[in-house]
Amino acid sequence: MIELFKTNVNDVNAKECLIRLLEQFFPGCRVTIDMHDCDKVLRLEGMNVQPDTVKQLVREKGFHCSELD
Numbered sequence: 001m002i003e004l005f006k007t008n009v010n011d012v013n014a015k016e017c018l019i020r021l022l023e024q025f026f027p028g029c030r031v032t033i034d035m036h037d038c039d040k041v042l043r044l045e046g047m048n049v050q051p052d053t054v055k056q057l058v059r060e061k062g063f064h065c066s067e068l069d
Contacts, residue, residue, distance in 0.1 A: 003049045004068040005042040007058060009033055014061070018042075021057060026050075041068065 009015050015033045022031045022044065029046030042065065044054065051067055058065035 001045070001047060001049055003044045003051055003054065005044075005051075005054060005058070006039040006064070006066050006068050007033065007042050008064040009035070009040050009042070009058075014063070018058060018061060018063070021061070022054065025053065025057060039068065 009018060012035070015035060019031045019033065023029065026044060026046060026049055029044050029049060031045075032043045034041045034043070042054070042058070055065045055067070
């Protein structure tokens with residue numbers, strides 16, 4: 001399963017922090033954020049990814065997060 005989200009993550013340190021956080025919540029998932037894309041795409045690859053949880057965690061860290069179609 002692959003889930004894609006639009007974010008506004010614009011800092012490398014924040015990117016790394018969010019990746020670590022999401023990897024803890026979704027063990028075994030591959031998590032990346034493409035800082036070069038205009039949508040700063042957050043990508044999660046793995047089983048049992050819960051989009052609502054992803055959005056909540058990212059928003060709690062102060063960033064925008066919405067699902068891409």
